[in-house]
Amino acid sequence: MAQHEIENLFRRFKGQSVNVKTTSGGIYEGRVTEVSNDYVCLSEADGADVYLFFTAIESMISAGGSSR
Numbered sequence: 001m002a003q004h005e006i007e008n009l010f011r012r013f014k015g016q017s018v019n020v021k022t023t024s025g026g027i028y029e030g031r032v033t034e035v036s037n038d039y040v041c042l043s044e045a046d047g048a049d050v051y052l053f054f055t056a057i058e059s060m061i062s063a064g065g066s067s068r
Contacts, residue, residue, distance in 0.1 A: 003037070006054045010035045017063035018042070022056045029063060 013032050020028045020042065028050050030042030040057075042050045 003054050006057065007035060007037055009060070010040045013060075013062065019061050019063050020052060020057055021059045022052065023058045024056065028052065 010032055014035060015032065017029070017031050020040075022028070028042055028044070030044040030050060032040060033043045033049070034041035039051050039053045042052065044050060
């Protein structure tokens with residue numbers, strides 16, 4: 001999937017909880033708080049922010065929940 005399509009996908013989920021699996025095998029859970037043309041920022045439950053480059057993302061699923 002092209003980076004532009006991934007960026008648009010995360011923009012649709014901004015403010016919602018997602019689970020992201022990376023190519024290195026890491027799994028991250030958090031609310032999408034920021035999306036740029038290179039990365040997405042997830043705010044985890046413990047308050048930590050995680051920045052993931054689109055090139056490192058293998059898959060993403062919605063964890064439900066919305067701030068709207």
